[in-house]
Amino acid sequence: MSNQLKGVSNQLINELNLEKHDLTKMMYDMILIRKFEENLKQLYQQGKIHGTMHLCIGQEATAVGACFPLTKEDKITSTHRGHGHSIAKGTDVNKMVAELLGKVTGYCKGKGGSMHIADMEVGNLGANGIVAAGLPLGTGAALTSQMKKLGYVVLCFFGDGATNEGAFHESLNLASVWNLPIVFFCENNLYGMSGSIKEMTNIESIAVRGASYGIPSETIDGNDILEVIKATTAAVERARHNNGPTLIEANTYRWEGHSRSDARKYRTREEEKEWKKSNDPIERFKTVLLENGIITEDDFAELNEKAIKQIQDAVEFAESSESPSLDTLMTDIYV
Amino acid sequence: MSNQLKGVSNQLINELNLEKHDLTKMMYDMILIRKFEENLKQLYQQGKIHGTMHLCIGQEATAVGACFPLTKEDKITSTHRGHGHSIAKGTDVNKMVAELLGKVTGYCKGKGGSMHIADMEVGNLGANGIVAAGLPLGTGAALTSQMKKLGYVVLCFFGDGATNEGAFHESLNLASVWNLPIVFFCENNLYGMSGSIKEMTNIESIAVRGASYGIPSETIDGNDILEVIKATTAAVERARHNNGPTLIEANTYRWEGHSRSDARKYRTREEEKEWKKSNDPIERFKTVLLENGIITEDDFAELNEKAIKQIQDAVEFAESSESPSLDTLMTDIYV
Amino acid sequence: MREISYSEAVRESMSQMMREDEDVYILGEDIGVYGGAFGVTSGMIDEFGPERVRITPISEAAISGCAVGSAMTGMRPILEIQFSDFVVIAMDNIVNQAAKMRYMFGGKAKVPMVVRLPSGSGAGFAAQHSQSLEAWMTHIPGLKVVQPSNAYDAKGLLAAAIKDDNPVMFYEHKMLYNVKSEVPEELYEIPLGVADIKREGKDVTIIATGLMVNRALEAAEQLAAEGIDVEVIDPRTLVPLDEKAILQSVKKTGRVLVAYEAVKRNGFGTEIVSLIAESDAFDYLDAPILRLGGAEAPIPYNPELEKAAIPQVHDIYQKCLELLNR
């Protein structure tokens, strides 16, 4: 990791004044997401998961950092690449793995799979298989908060690719005009499925688009969890105090292919290596925590073990769960 | 008319170096549009036109000014409020009135009506009943020009309200990324159907949205035809020389209601009066032409007479035309 | 009983529901002082204010998604799509989100929303403003689809739709807005899924939807003069569909005409025909199951052409004679 990158984080850790407990929890969540995804990859290779799935390895800091300032009452909308968001928002990994294995104990009783995990109880309004679809839904959820004076804030996750959908444009405008309590959080991982955002737009950064709606926006280093926390906390506060939406663009990188069938021809192995080597969000956070004496190497190893164990348990839970009975095909269609 | 407004025009008429013949033709076209619309209003009141129609009285300068730099090979896409655009692009008023009366001699053989007038021969790709639908179509027409190296430029007309549609966003981005020969021309007449653009967005001007796509943009006085010509000429030149799209926001005002059933409760009669009194694009252009000795009051009166006559002839042509035979119901569906 | 128009009935139903339940709100383009393109929401903003009668930008994708998002979090939105043709821009939210969310989430969400869709031809608005696309919606599990043919039904069905916890597509017909009929002042509900036998008869069954119900009734009057006794069934809700009422009538008469305004090919009438053709009522049929639907053409502007594009009273009359080999 470059000294420059470290410098920012070290400064922020003092500025943000976070409790050790919170920092450790976030470190743990990031590791948990990584282990979760690594395990899914295996399960997929073993043929235990079918269909498709989109891993977020390399993007753990945006998920965990953006969810940190949120209370349980606050809500998120997520994407096809949503496992990290879900875990960070407090969604139970047992039920997540069970869902991925198509089991009745899964969040969706096996009916939804990776792209439709939702957990209303912790404010997770759901992953989504349609690019940018979470933005209008989140806008509506924010409207409920405003109309019913519930005080909660909505944070919408979406990718760089999603910002070229009409739904992005219309939602940001509507949220701005109605001054809704919402944070639009873009994970710019440089690519859509294969389309490089540099080629899919003609602008320097996605954050410039905020100005089209009178929405304040900024671009941040999405692999520095502390920077993510800082920006999101400010945005959530704005929303909470009726100051309207914010657009955050967090730069990051997905280590894996888009989905399981991606030969990654649209980018170089060197680029990937560079990100992995010098810009791993977990390594970066770990270094900051170590340097600031928040955790030790031993603590980190322990967190790792614990996460591995938690995922193992989740896989066991899922594997030992029942498949849904065939008659559930026709339930849950109407209330 | 304020001295300030006059000043700009007087300066421009020298700068733009326009021929007397062109200036007179434009004056005539503006008058012709006004007379056309006034006549439609009458025909509608007489029950000779049914359905709906959207008058552009008060917006003559944008239509005529924006079409001036276009050659016959260049193309426009238009809107529900498209009569002015059509006339300015050279579409024949006889066939337009015939279409509005549902006659077989109309542009669409009576099948399209006001919202679907098109004239491929003069590069008029059509009005459109769907707000913002002309933008992606125009983008495609510009792509044809680029791919087939045809050298033509496309100018898309749309309203302020249309800029909140996803199609606006997606089209500007696509046109920018592909560097297409297109001009996005927004007639900002302050209102959608009833929604004030000030309330439907949170921004000072629509032109700021260009930055979201890396598209140069500017806001102009749309009731000063010379300013319209200047901005559009520059934009068309940019497009023609492969320098990509431009976004122009032209401020103007529609004098009439949105369509024939509009009680105009969303705006004041004072506001209307103010625009009509001190910002009539025809009066403004006339004054400049008079002051610069391009035409005389007599010339102007003559142009007026001629336009009235031309519209009378068009109405006569239309009224004496046949209705389509019933078997045309099932023709023109497939090639 | 007092008579009010279809459009007043819709407004009254919304207003009464909004007085009863503060979670109900309406959103759409130009629904404030303008009163919406067809005046249906006229005056509502005065009573309920701009918070509950929310004028939106021209952004069908965002406003439909916003309706879904607010419905899944506790509100009961009524979304007015200005002309039902513009629903094309809102389809993702209706089809991929609202309709499927409960199922995809394993029953852990509900989306109580009503989408009001002024549809149909007859007003000279041409091809992009005159469609009848309700059949699309019936093809999407998770949606309910309602199509009232008169003011009384409109009021009661809309109340039921607003109270329903599922997304309901509510098709209003532009040409019915000004048609008056007797409507009680108090709020009442007509349950979704119950057909109405608009006229009893024993010789022929006409199953008609929307505007065609009224035309079928007119044709039935003319046929009565010829001694032909026509039964007219109005399903009122296409999903859920009152199959029983339809099949019973078919068994009784043995002759069926299905009449709808939408494009004939694959219109909702084809589902009704198929239901009958695969059922035990098949054995009671004394004649082919006839259909009348809209021409397989976009709706034209010219009024005569426009009229020719959809079934008229006389067409219905003729088809009934045909069914009786007369």
Added chain:
Amino acid sequence: MREISYSEAVRESMSQMMREDEDVYILGEDIGVYGGAFGVTSGMIDEFGPERVRITPISEAAISGCAVGSAMTGMRPILEIQFSDFVVIAMDNIVNQAAKMRYMFGGKAKVPMVVRLPSGSGAGFAAQHSQSLEAWMTHIPGLKVVQPSNAYDAKGLLAAAIKDDNPVMFYEHKMLYNVKSEVPEELYEIPLGVADIKREGKDVTIIATGLMVNRALEAAEQLAAEGIDVEVIDPRTLVPLDEKAILQSVKKTGRVLVAYEAVKRNGFGTEIVSLIAESDAFDYLDAPILRLGGAEAPIPYNPELEKAAIPQVHDIYQKCLELLNR
């Protein structure tokens, strides 16, 4: 003859047409080095370059409209919608623009474009990536709708679709992409509107579309073992529909099963049923017209549930027995 897969057949057809006619180009998301979500365009960018194999932003509204705009001005675009479910975002351009433009303009425009739509379930992609919405398109006058069931048909029909001067919705089935069959190397066209009798028989007619054609053929084999002689008709194009072929077969067998994967309610099969029920073939029917369609549910993720959601070979087999009262 050599065998190639359905997906190779689609690619070959596009490539051969692009070599023949420089106005043909393809646009869509990730169709470059990625080869598209299903690899159908693999390698095409190498031959034709990024100008004619145009990778687009994720902007279904713009790219569909761009296709229409370029088609009406002289190009012949092939638009790949990554999963047919995403067509919801492109519906305005398809339904209100492409389909109606020629008509609205009184015959003064044409829109020669093909929209390729990978559809259907079976791959575990769940509710938003597995739909079969071709029935929507058949309801829209001005569109043609094609649904090939094997590699040979796919190649020839696609060539015809690309040469057609109208907007053609071309439904490809994800589960067929890897299925191989004999396909000539040279370019050939299968005219739109001509059904294919995939198997001749005299006892029962199965009219099946898309993936169901293959299942019907399997069921027919099993039924043959029981002495039941099944005719399998594949319409191949839903619009225009080869009504004659269908009605002839019905008159011959007197027993009909219509099988389709799409949601049963208002799927395209209902149009086929209705056609038969209103025709003179009605009098030849010896049994009700049976239907098999997808469950009236969103497509679930779990593989067993997913399988249960659409007709299987055994279901077809059973229904045929039912038709014969066995």
